[in-house]
Amino acid sequence: MPKLKIDNVEIEVAPGTSILQAAEMLGHEVPRFCFHDKLSVPANCRMCLVEVKPGPPKPQASCALSCADNMEVFTDSPMVKKARKGVMEMLLINHPLDCPICDQGGECDLQDQAVGFGFDRSRYYESKRAVKDKNLGPLIKTVMTRCIQCTRCVRFADEVAGTAELGMMNRGEESEIGTFIEKTITTELSGNLIDVCPVGALTSKPYAFQARPWELKKTETIDVHDAVGANIRVDARGNEVMRILPRLNEDVNEEWIDDRTRFAYDGLKRQRLDRPYIRDDKTGRLRPASWDEAFAAVTAKINKSKNVAAFAGPLADAESMVALKDLIGTNLECRTDGTQYDVSSRAGYLFNSTIAGIEEADAILLVGTNPRFEAAMVNARIHKTWRNRRTKIGVVGEQHNLTYPTTYIGSGPSSLEDLVKGKGAFADVLANAKKPIIIIGMGAFKRADGAAVQSLCRELAEKFNAGFNVLHTAASRVAALDIGFVSDKLNVEHMDVVYLLGVDDRETLDRIDPKAFVIYQGHHGDAGAMRADVILPGSAYTEKNGLYVNIEGRVQAAKQAVWAPGEAREDWKIIRALSGYLGRALPYDDLAQLRTRIVKQWSHFGQVDTIVPAEWKKFGGAGKVEAQPFTSPIDNFYITNVITRASLTMAKCAETAAENAARHLEAAE
Amino acid sequence: MKKPFDQNAPYQPATFAFKDMAVVAEIISRYPEGRQQSAVMPLLDLAQRQVGEEGAAATPPFGGWIPRAAMDEISNILSMPKVKVYEVATFYSMYNLAPVGKFLVQVCSTSPCWLCGSDKIKQACEKHLGIHTGETTKDGLFTVVEVECLGACVNAPMAQINDDFYEDLTAERTTEILKALASGKQVPIGPQNGRTNSMALGGPTTLKDRVKA
Numbered sequence: 001m002p003k004l005k006i007d008n009v010e011i012e013v014a015p016g017t018s019i020l021q022a023a024e025m026l027g028h029e030v031p032r033f034c035f036h037d038k039l040s041v042p043a044n045c046r047m048c049l050v051e052v053k054p055g056p057p058k059p060q061a062s063c064a065l066s067c068a069d070n071m072e073v074f075t076d077s078p079m080v081k082k083a084r085k086g087v088m089e090m091l092l093i094n095h096p097l098d099c100p101i102c103d104q105g106g107e108c109d110l111q112d113q114a115v116g117f118g119f120d121r122s123r124y125y126e127s128k129r130a131v132k133d134k135n136l137g138p139l140i141k142t143v144m145t146r147c148i149q150c151t152r153c154v155r156f157a158d159e160v161a162g163t164a165e166l167g168m169m170n171r172g173e174e175s176e177i178g179t180f181i182e183k184t185i186t187t188e189l190s191g192n193l194i195d196v197c198p199v200g201a202l203t204s205k206p207y208a209f210q211a212r213p214w215e216l217k218k219t220e221t222i223d224v225h226d227a228v229g230a231n232i233r234v235d236a237r238g239n240e241v242m243r244i245l246p247r248l249n250e251d252v253n254e255e256w257i258d259d260r261t262r263f264a265y266d267g268l269k270r271q272r273l274d275r276p277y278i279r280d281d282k283t284g285r286l287r288p289a290s291w292d293e294a295f296a297a298v299t300a301k302i303n304k305s306k307n308v309a310a311f312a313g314p315l316a317d318a319e320s321m322v323a324l325k326d327l328i329g330t331n332l333e334c335r336t337d338g339t340q341y342d343v344s345s346r347a348g349y350l351f352n353s354t355i356a357g358i359e360e361a362d363a364i365l366l367v368g369t370n371p372r373f374e375a376a377m378v379n380a381r382i383h384k385t386w387r388n389r390r391t392k393i394g395v396v397g398e399q400h401n402l403t404y405p406t407t408y409i410g411s412g413p414s415s416l417e418d419l420v421k422g423k424g425a426f427a428d429v430l431a432n433a434k435k436p437i438i439i440i441g442m443g444a445f446k447r448a449d450g451a452a453v454q455s456l457c458r459e460l461a462e463k464f465n466a467g468f469n470v471l472h473t474a475a476s477r478v479a480a481l482d483i484g485f486v487s488d489k490l491n492v493e494h495m496d497v498v499y500l501l502g503v504d505d506r507e508t509l510d511r512i513d514p515k516a517f518v519i520y521q522g523h524h525g526d527a528g529a530m531r532a533d534v535i536l537p538g539s540a541y542t543e544k545n546g547l548y549v550n551i552e553g554r555v556q557a558a559k560q561a562v563w564a565p566g567e568a569r570e571d572w573k574i575i576r577a578l579s580g581y582l583g584r585a586l587p588y589d590d591l592a593q594l595r596t597r598i599v600k601q602w603s604h605f606g607q608v609d610t611i612v613p614a615e616w617k618k619f620g621g622a623g624k625v626e627a628q629p630f631t632s633p634i635d636n637f638y639i640t641n642v643i644t645r646a647s648l649t650m651a652k653c654a655e656t657a658a659e660n661a662a663r664h665l666e667a668a669e
Numbered sequence: 670m671k672k673p674f675d676q677n678a679p680y681q682p683a684t685f686a687f688k689d690m691a692v693v694a695e696i697i698s699r700y701p702e703g704r705q706q707s708a709v710m711p712l713l714d715l716a717q718r719q720v721g722e723e724g725a726a727a728t729p730p731f732g733g734w735i736p737r738a739a740m741d742e743i744s745n746i747l748s749m750p751k752v753k754v755y756e757v758a759t760f761y762s763m764y765n766l767a768p769v770g771k772f773l774v775q776v777c778s779t780s781p782c783w784l785c786g787s788d789k790i791k792q793a794c795e796k797h798l799g800i801h802t803g804e805t806t807k808d809g810l811f812t813v814v815e816v817e818c819l820g821a822c823v824n825a826p827m828a829q830i831n832d833d834f835y836e837d838l839t840a841e842r843t844t845e846i847l848k849a850l851a852s853g854k855q856v857p858i859g860p861q862n863g864r865t866n867s868m869a870l871g872g873p874t875t876l877k878d879r880v881k882a
Contacts, residue, residue, distance in 0.1 A: 164750035169759045180755040181676050181737070 369441020
């Protein structure tokens, strides 16, 4: 353990710690552009220079210098100040001073550090260089003249996204970041390039010239576009979501989010249900109604019917599902995507190894899943694991470009049976691994024999002592299963009244009896609202306080950032109000009472941000597995739920992705 | 100088294949296991030379350059991302990313050569060939470019034509060389004023002479 002095303060650090990190531990700020916690260290911006004794009498780059015994480091000496001032002056030589029209203004590393280390005037009279802007697709706006060549974006694309498409071209005065061949970048993590860029070279295209950072109200909340539960910060101005940024959570999303999470917010402003609607008996069309009318219509139908079913869609919060369960009682279902699996044991539907736990795996088996589309943050974690340990990764199901090399084992359950019997080369890999994990996607369960496939996977996990991990695609799913929002055999076809809590999946809607009375509670006018006889306008995830449980079983609290439009209300309140009309008022009047009620029955909901591990029990269904191959549940990453379907940005992304795929096919031929 | 590159230019071939894969395999085998990507530089050079051989026989002739297809082929062979090959190819000035003349005349213009009159050498080239620096003659024989120090300062001014150094140049001698190359004649490489290598102009000297005087 090296012991050294930084600014005359003694510190002992782990071997390999850089001086920059050690200084940070002491709270001494060291300015930097190229250094990033999660990326490799190129030491090319020279902003983090410090004075080190003993050593050559010149400043050293602290990001790339490891701490050693008896070092004396000065982060604020005259030599350091002079050096940094020089570096800053050099960086500003070719940087356009266009801060007033730059979207990075106000949150720009270069701007901030120029205040600290810059000279108050320029000594440079020659013309500045100009660099041609690049087209990186519909999400990233480029102003390449502002680039200071820190190469953070190049390293992010290589090391985290796993799609090396950016590079530093040419050299010296002419050097520039680009793809060289004109092309858009094809990673679903591209939005993070905006975050890693310390200047305004890469900025958000949808957010261009929309707002300044100091105008925004920042709300720390949880994402719902996939089941990972990425930690996000919603920036709103007035009642409008202006942008979404990631929040650091090492256990879930580190400090990245995918493009759907980041850019689908414009879908929150379109196609919204902002008042109740009732289907007119005469015309057969939906007409606007008051809350009173809508509740009266629902009450009349529910009181007359014996067969009432309730479905909870992919974006529902735990509170509204509990309230709906309390209200309807039986005939509940949350697996609206047509999947079949046994939910008797919690371990049978959780991602038991945890997301951070992927990094410890030395063999990974993917079953019926394309993690790149189903949970991009999980895929980034697998890529990280592969990069660090060259982990062997096997695939049963469809083959996709997952950004890391995989071994193809087979397309369907027969390959799983072979593995259970210990047949095949990958069985040896699993047998020799110390910490193998199995990741099972919804593609493996979206079939009549889903529960039997689940049994097979459990056998496989028990045989190789592997982690059993289910990769859900819906943010609401684990919470719904935890509270028992399921029924063994639910015949939707025989129900006269169906209550849809944000359900727009064709798999469920198509099974509803055409004569049934359908109540749709949700926030977007989509497939579910089209089928509905009564529409109760609810809130989207940015507009309500709610609990979500992610794939690992981690309870996370989403916070309200803006207000729902028009007459739309928070979802649990709608259900609570309806219960009053039905004459069986639910016993809670505010969110705190409702949460107390939830925690009383399911105590783990009281432990926000922690994982309560599930007990390993026998689970899965009996029966024979069919031979048909597994398919992936998501074929278009950008368009997966009602919010993304309403988003123009996502539509543009899908278009670009389709063009790229077509070009790729052409090139392959 | 920024290298000219046009991915959609008509001269870009759709595909590229190395003539002799055995040579490619030999080059790759020079590097230790797991470090095969280091072969990117010799392979780029091999591709440029292969194109140059084809160009020498073509009418109009052209010199060695690296088509985009060749860079993509190298990225396939070494299983490295394409952009990493492009990075290397754009960095080094020895790789040409667009067709050049059969004879690529690189006139050094860094301080020692410049002090010894490199401007005159450049002007002689431009005047004789009727082109500006950076251009190629219509017959496809010559391209003239200005480069930074080639490390032959003792014999300044100098120019490199394809793989060979022509040193101790004068404007007249430069014109003669260009004429000779155009007519297919051999020109002796190295110093053009009769001296041997980088020996002193007045013949060998020793410090002993100074001691006597």
